[in-house]
Amino acid sequence: MIVGIDLGTTNSLVSVFRDDSFEVIPNSLGDFLTPSVVGLDDEGQVLTGAAAKERLLTHPELTAANFKRLMGSSSEIKLGKKKFRPEELSSFILRALRLDAEAFLGDQVEEAIITVPAYFNDSQRKATKIAGELAGIRVARLLNEPTSAALAYGLHHEKECRYLVFDLGGGTFDVSIVEYFDQLVEVHASAGNNFLGGEDFTEVIYQHFARLCAQVLGRDAEALPPVLDKMLKFRAEQAKLLLSTQDQAALQQKWHDQVIDLTVTQDQFENWAGELVMKIETPIRQALRDSKMRAGDLDEIVLVGGATRMPLIRKLVTRLFRRFPSVQIDADKVVAAGAAIQTGLMQKHAALEDVVMTDVSPYTLGVEISRQVGDRYADGHFMPIIERNSFIPVSRVETVCTVSDYQPKIEVRIYQGENPMVKDNIFLGSLTVDVPRKKRGEEEIDIRFTYDINGLLEVEVEVKSTGKKSSILIEENPGVLSKEEIASRFKQLEKLKIHPRDQIPNQALINKANRLYQENLGATRDYISELLANFDAILSRQDEREIREAREQLGEILNQIEEDPLAQ
Numbered sequence: 001m002i003v004g005i006d007l008g009t010t011n012s013l014v015s016v017f018r019d020d021s022f023e024v025i026p027n028s029l030g031d032f033l034t035p036s037v038v039g040l041d042d043e044g045q046v047l048t049g050a051a052a053k054e055r056l057l058t059h060p061e062l063t064a065a066n067f068k069r070l071m072g073s074s075s076e077i078k079l080g081k082k083k084f085r086p087e088e089l090s091s092f093i094l095r096a097l098r099l100d101a102e103a104f105l106g107d108q109v110e111e112a113i114i115t116v117p118a119y120f121n122d123s124q125r126k127a128t129k130i131a132g133e134l135a136g137i138r139v140a141r142l143l144n145e146p147t148s149a150a151l152a153y154g155l156h157h158e159k160e161c162r163y164l165v166f167d168l169g170g171g172t173f174d175v176s177i178v179e180y181f182d183q184l185v186e187v188h189a190s191a192g193n194n195f196l197g198g199e200d201f202t203e204v205i206y207q208h209f210a211r212l213c214a215q216v217l218g219r220d221a222e223a224l225p226p227v228l229d230k231m232l233k234f235r236a237e238q239a240k241l242l243l244s245t246q247d248q249a250a251l252q253q254k255w256h257d258q259v260i261d262l263t264v265t266q267d268q269f270e271n272w273a274g275e276l277v278m279k280i281e282t283p284i285r286q287a288l289r290d291s292k293m294r295a296g297d298l299d300e301i302v303l304v305g306g307a308t309r310m311p312l313i314r315k316l317v318t319r320l321f322r323r324f325p326s327v328q329i330d331a332d333k334v335v336a337a338g339a340a341i342q343t344g345l346m347q348k349h350a351a352l353e354d355v356v357m358t359d360v361s362p363y364t365l366g367v368e369i370s371r372q373v374g375d376r377y378a379d380g381h382f383m384p385i386i387e388r389n390s391f392i393p394v395s396r397v398e399t400v401c402t403v404s405d406y407q408p409k410i411e412v413r414i415y416q417g418e419n420p421m422v423k424d425n426i427f428l429g430s431l432t433v434d435v436p437r438k439k440r441g442e443e444e445i446d447i448r449f450t451y452d453i454n455g456l457l458e459v460e461v462e463v464k465s466t467g468k469k470s471s472i473l474i475e476e477n478p479g480v481l482s483k484e485e486i487a488s489r490f491k492q493l494e495k496l497k498i499h500p501r502d503q504i505p506n507q508a509l510i511n512k513a514n515r516l517y518q519e520n521l522g523a524t525r526d527y528i529s530e531l532l533a534n535f536d537a538i539l540s541r542q543d544e545r546e547i548r549e550a551r552e553q554l555g556e557i558l559n560q561i562e563e564d565p566l567a568q
């Protein structure tokens with residue numbers, strides 16, 4: 001079986017194409033969204049999703065979130081004594097999604113199409129493919145998230161339509177301009193910001209809450225106790241969600257014998273978020289410019305991603321485009337829906353036969369060259385070979401020559417970016433070729449860049465005088481694992497115990513109870529302890545029906561405790 005996977009910064013989803021349409025698959029808790037959170041429990045077993053998310057607050061040193069932002073870098077994340085790379089943490093999420101899909105479909109899942117932000121660079125894409133391999137999934141294709149969303153929307157329209165896909169997730173912002181015409185989904189331009197998302201909006205509310213707490217406690221906002229600090233982050237997220245349906249969010253935080261009022265109004269929020277909103281406009285301008293369109297040329301604005309639920313985003317979109325955005329498909333599910341449709345296309349599903357999709361490269365790729373200034377050469381200049389927003393797959397060649405007399409080699413240094421000097425762009429890798437020693441300018445090489453449908457780059461260099469060719473599929477990127485490293489990591493991960501899928505709902509509930517215990521005091525704590533002891537006793541009796549009933553009950557009680565922050 002092949003599935004579609006939206007591997008998000010905050011939430012991930014798995015979907016399938018069957019019976020002529022897409023379905024998003026629920027996880028073991030019955031939720032469509034699986035939080036992209038991984039942790040180790042006290043026995044060292046791996047926890048994923050909601051069960052892990054609950055422990056972000058109670059066991060921060062054993063739990064990790066937002067690791068998608070680190071994909072493609074060589075950083076490691078510490079969970080207790082163990083260290084993990086971002087692609088390993090992602091592989092745990094992918095594995096959990098695979099198991100959920102297998103349980104739902106009653107069939108083995110070997111393959112997946114995984115979506116990535118359009119703005120993901122070469123190393124980030126490779127890391128995503130590696131995460132798939134580590135999870136035992138063959139990655140049939142990487143699909144740009146907005147392209148995926150566009151695909152889902154394209155199939156929704158009967159007639160020709162030009163639309164802008166606006167995807168604001170937890171940590172990334174992507175915008176694409178897409179045309180649907182005669183069964184063809186054509187992406188004209190993609191732009192975005194990998195470091196802008198819903199979490200940044202939570203942060204401005206958190207800053208406010210920290211100031212409020214600091215005032216009440218008479219401390220510095222930067223020097224709040226870590227436990228309180230974490231709780232404030234959690235409260236800020238709650239407040240942000242409330243502000244999507246209310247004009248004001250009024251929360252409270254207990255700290256020892258004090259109760260701190262945490263209130264934020266929609267107007268305040270909009271004020272503080274002003275700078276973030278301005279950052280959102282930049283990629284929109286760029287995408288419009290690159291596709292040579294004006295706001296008035298667009299027929300529809302499609303909102304994707306949980307953070308587009310914020311009223312201030314809807315206001316912004318309405319102001320910029322002078323029309324209301326459309327949300328025909330649930331904003332959380334659009335990307336996963338498109339990925340499932342793409343699996344259908346790959347399998348040449350009868351219902352989808354005539355649909356064709358084209359995509360573009362979201363960034364410029366090129367090499368470092370020396371430029372002649374008077375009679376000297378200055379290093380460090382960037383020569384684009386594939387310009388951003390070229391249709392992919394694409395292959396282009398440029399010729400360069402030697403710059404000094406009897407130069408024995410040419411080093412081809414490959415970069416990605418939009419700046420004239422390579423030091424301001426991202427280094428992707430390098431390739432060195434020998435050339436016959438001749439006077440400067442007499443030896444030439446052809447540099448061919450081939451950019452495939454997955455957004456992966458292959459570079460081929462041919463020395464013209466000798467006809468000798470060398471090529472690299474840029475595997476040696478800084479920050480990307482080598483084949484041998486992948487194999488050894490795979491072995492190590494296999495040794496780790498993964499929490500059994502059917503226990504995840506129980507575990508999630510226990511972890512939630514523990515979090516509420518930490519947040520509350522006095523009588524509520526006693527009550528929670530008692531509930532936990534009871535639930536534990538029922539679990540040990542191993543009667544599935546009894547466990548299910550107890551779980552439902554406990555879930556309801558915990559929700560009540562959670563809703564009323566002053567319950568004692």
Ligand code: ADP
Pocket residue numbers: 007008009010011012168169170171172197198199237240241244304305306307308309310332
């Ligand atoms: P990603 O694709 O990055 O995983 P999602 O599309 O799932 O992200 O969006 C997650 C973000 O959306 C989080 O920052 C979350 O706080 C935010 N979000 C989800 N629901 C709402 C809501 N109702 N109001 C405001 N923000 C929301």
Ligand code: MG
Pocket residue numbers: 006008009145169305335
């Ligand atoms: Mg997303």
